[in-house]
Amino acid sequence: MAKKRFYILLAMLLIVTNVITFALANVVSVALPNGKVIVSREEYQLIKKYSKLFEIEKTLENRYVDRVNSSILLEGALKGMANSLEDPYTVYMNKKEFSDFMTQTTGTYGGIGIVVAVDKEDHIVVVSPIKNTPGERAGIKSGDIIVEVNNKKVSGKNLDEAVAMMRGPQGTEVTLTIMREGKTFTKTITREIIKLETVYDEMLPDKIGYIKITMFDQSTADDFKAALDKLKSQGMKGLILDLRDNPGGLLEETIDISNLILPKGVVVTTKGRVDNKEYYSKGPGLGLPLAVLVNKGSASASEILAGAIKDRKVGVLVGSNTFGKGLVQTIVDFGDGTGLKYTIARYYTPNGTNIQGKGIEPNYVVELPESYTLQDTPDLKGDTQLIKAFEIVKSEIK
Structure with missing residues (x-):
């Protein structure tokens, strides 16, 4: 009996010893100015990895010629980490920037009402002016390159900063230096509260419905459904x-x-390292002749919708080649008012095409007259793209 008790105690001792050994192997004692602290081995590896960053912060705080703010150093480090990827759509946003960004997606913000992106040459390019905004009234056009904001040179490398500079309180001014067709000029524009009305509808002759979507914000789908239901109730035969x-x-x-x-x-x-998804429509679909108008200002989400309609042969695209933004971004909200926007995947149309940098070619390529400017309401006399779309839909009505 005593021998059996000995073996039990020995086994227990071995178990306890192994547990202690495992625990000790996975913790590290780290020397700090005020003493030592025990951290996990994983935490210790992180401390070693970023030790140079801590050393730079300590040196600048203690020895830089002027007194520095540690929070500014930290923000610079975070922005630098995101910027090092050289992806203009991956950015760390401080509280003001994150607030402005989230406000825009809900449909209201202070600014001039233009949407910009970055081209292959790292220029900040106007994708489109938003309807009924200061930018549109000032004559800003799709394809304009923004060279300076308030006399400060800007490029795709500081896209987020440029966007923040263009926004601001209602009634204040911002000056843009713009390049168009090789010529440079300036525009001083007064900011307004930009309230986005993203859906406009009208019934055209022959019961052909017309719906314009200016962008996709949080209320666009509901507004589109309301417009579609209204046109259907009026006997719409094509769209x-x-x-x-x-x-x-x-x-x-x-x-x-x-x-x-x-x-x-x-x-x-969407395809990425960790984000691979297929998005489906539930149907049953429109079931009516459909033509979609696109141009070089049609980008991102509008290209997703246009690409699906073309690939699935639900309708035809009319106009000119689209912008070519085939990247998907997502948001990390850190809970303290700051956030990270980063590219998580590339998107592919139903036929497996990624249109990044290439865009989508319409079924019917139709250019507008050089002297023609798109109207706020459908124009069946001068808008050659709309006229072609109208003819196509009319010919398919049974």
Whole structure:
């Protein structure tokens, strides 16, 4: 009996010893100015990895010629980490920047009402001016390159800063230096509260409905459904969907709209290292002749919808080649008012095409006259793209 008790105690001792050994192997004692602290081995590896960052902060705080603010150093380090990827759509946002960004997606913000992106040459390019905003009234056009904001040179490397500089309180002014067709000029524009009305509808002759979507914000899908239901109640026999100068917006809103247009099936596929998804329309679809107007100002979410309509042969695209933004961003909200926007995937149309940098070619390429400016309301006399779309839809009405 005593021998059995000995073996039990020995086994217990071995177990306890192994547990202690494992625990000790996975913790590290780290020397700090005020003493030592025990951390996990994983935490210790992180401390070692970023020790140079801590050393730079300590040196600048203690020895830089002027007194420095540690929070500014930290923000610079965070922004630098995001910027090092050289992806203009991946940015760390401080409290003001994050607030401005989130405000825009809900539909109201202070600014001039233009949407910008970055081209292959790292220029900040106007995707489109937003309807009925100071930018549109000042004559800003799709394709304009913004060279300076308030006399400060800007490029794709500081896209986020440039956007923040263009926004501001109602009644204040911002000066843009713009390059268009090789010529440079300046525009001083007074900021306003930008309230986005993203959906406009009208019944054209022969019971052909017209819906224009200017961008995809949090209310666009609901507004689109209301417009579609109204036109249907008026006896609509075909539809023209105008996505010209639509810079995109929220993917979820695009998918909700696709449910009302596309039969059941794939709308878009996203592919990344950790984010691989297929988005489907629930159907049953529009079931009427459909033409979609696009141009070089049609980007991102509007290209997703247009690409799905073209690939699924639900309707035809009319106009000029789209912008070509085939990247998907997502947001990390850190809970302290700051956030990170980063590219998580590329998106692919139902046929497996990624249009990044290439855009989508319409089924019918139709250019507007050089002297023609798109109107706020549908123009069946001068708008050659709309006229072509109208003819196509009319010919398909049974």
